[in-house]
Amino acid sequence: MSNDKTLTKRRGFLKASLAVGTGVSGALTSNSASAQSNTFLEIDPWTKTQGATFVNPPYGLPSKYEKEVVRRLPNPAPIFLTASRTPIQNLHGIITPNGLHFERHHAGVPDINPDQHRLVVHGLVDRPMIFSMENIMRFPSESKIYFMECSGNSAAELKRSANNTAQQIHGLISCCEWTGVRVSTLLQECGIKPQATWVLAEGADGAAMTRSIPLSKMLDDAILAYAQNGEMLRAEQGYPLRLFLPSYEGNMSIKWLRRLKLGTEPWQTREETSAYTDLRENGKALQFTFKMEVKSVITQPSGMMKLKSKGFYEISGIAWSGNGKIRRVEVSTDAGKTWQEAMLQEPVMDKSLVRFRYPWVWDGAPAVLMSRAVDTSGDVQPTMEALIKTKSANTFYHNNAIQPWQVAANGEVTNGR
Numbered sequence: 384m385s386n387d388k389t390l391t392k393r394r395g396f397l398k399a400s401l402a403v404g405t406g407v408s409g410a411l412t413s414n415s416a417s418a419q420s421n422t423f424l425e426i427d428p429w430t431k432t433q434g435a436t437f438v439n440p441p442y443g444l445p446s447k448y449e450k451e452v453v454r455r456l457p458n459p460a461p462i463f464l465t466a467s468r469t470p471i472q473n474l475h476g477i478i479t480p481n482g483l484h485f486e487r488h489h490a491g492v493p494d495i496n497p498d499q500h501r502l503v504v505h506g507l508v509d510r511p512m513i514f515s516m517e518n519i520m521r522f523p524s525e526s527k528i529y530f531m532e533c534s535g536n537s538a539a540e541l542k543r544s545a546n547n548t549a550q551q552i553h554g555l556i557s558c559c560e561w562t563g564v565r566v567s568t569l570l571q572e573c574g575i576k577p578q579a580t581w582v583l584a585e586g587a588d589g590a591a592m593t594r595s596i597p598l599s600k601m602l603d604d605a606i607l608a609y610a611q612n613g614e615m616l617r618a619e620q621g622y623p624l625r626l627f628l629p630s631y632e633g634n635m636s637i638k639w640l641r642r643l644k645l646g647t648e649p650w651q652t653r654e655e656t657s658a659y660t661d662l663r664e665n666g667k668a669l670q671f672t673f674k675m676e677v678k679s680v681i682t683q684p685s686g687m688m689k690l691k692s693k694g695f696y697e698i699s700g701i702a703w704s705g706n707g708k709i710r711r712v713e714v715s716t717d718a719g720k721t722w723q724e725a726m727l728q729e730p731v732m733d734k735s736l737v738r739f740r741y742p743w744v745w746d747g748a749p750a751v752l753m754s755r756a757v758d759t760s761g762d763v764q765p766t767m768e769a770l771i772k773t774k775s776a777n778t779f780y781h782n783n784a785i786q787p788w789q790v791a792a793n794g795e796v797t798n799g800r
């Protein structure tokens with residue numbers, strides 16, 4: 384109901400500004416001012432000259448006016464640069480451009496010649512095999528749009544960090560179209576021995592990143608990915624070959640994949656014992672917490688932005704869940720006292736980001752904006768208090784708590800936690 388009311392106001396608002404031709408709100412003031420000084424219809428210099436005949440360099444780049452839209456480090460920047468974050472507050476729709484996909488690596492980015500790269504499959508298989516990239520790319524392929532989230536995304540917020548932008552806080556999330564071969568196709572080629580239940584995946588980077596993965600996951604929807612958004616993987620995304628495990632914590636989607644070994648139990652590698660475990664109150668840690676849970680964040684407006692005047696704003700953000708599809712996203716503009724249903728923009732896909740939008744008229748009073756996602760399994764995104772209560776105050780990974788953005792009377796938006 385409240386959605387409808389806001390929409391009605393919005394129509395009225397747009398009608399008024401078009402009819403009168405002067406900005407009712409500051410958002411339109413600059414255009415209106417130009418119109419009044421008769422400069423609006425003047426011919427700009429770029430219309431009077433021949434444009435560039437072809438783009439240089441041949442691989443196109445964003446406009447120079449978009450140079451602030453880049454991956455950034457968290458605040459404060461760590462001594463060892465191991466992760467950079469996606470500028471989610473500057474992106475539209477659901478796809479992350481390849482040059483803006485977040486990065487996380489443990490020993491830098493290796494420079495791998497694809498002609499020399501090999502994937503070994505061994506252990507509990509009938510026929511151990513070595514595949515070249517050429518071999519792998521001859522198999523039937525598939526392309527799917529999936530989100531990828533680092534399990535450490537938003538982790539610093541559990542202790543209320545110095546981070547303030549959506550990018551700094553939640554930028555270890557991206558979403559791309561991934562192309563490759565189903566792991567099941569390759570494993571069938573090798574023949575899976577009946578007693579096999581786990582698979583070891585190892586990267587060719589200096590860290591030899593290694594994780595144990597249930598065979599059931601590998602046979603379900605795992606991909607050996609070589610392309611991303613229509614082109615070969617970027618070096619920092621695992622060129623020339625990576626594992627991609629939809630909905631699982633990003634660390635398990637081993638980049639620069641060089642080995643798969645089938646066995647009967649997990650290998651207890653460094654990255655599943657000393658890290659990527661979830662410490663509980665009793666001092667014990669949960670291992671093998673794979674799935675990224677239901678989550679959403681408002682990206683427009685968000686931290687460090689400024690609303691220039693009262694009036695209409697479209698609140699917009701992204702939601703996702705490792706359980707499957709997003710069923711609903713609710714938005715609150717009064718710090719969670721009341722919630723209204725946001726519009727989910729098509730396509731709404733399994734294990735993908737979905738874009739939600741909600742029309743809002745800001746009356747100029749301080750406000751707290753929040754979003755809360757619900758997935759098809761019925762899971763509801765928790766508040767930070769609820770998350771700490773159900774999990775632990777020691778929680779570091781898997782923070783999917785609701786993000787509040789505080790809007791001050793002067794329009795400044797800050798982290799409301």
Ligand code: CO
Pocket residue numbers: 534632659660671672673674780781
């Ligand atoms: Co985990």
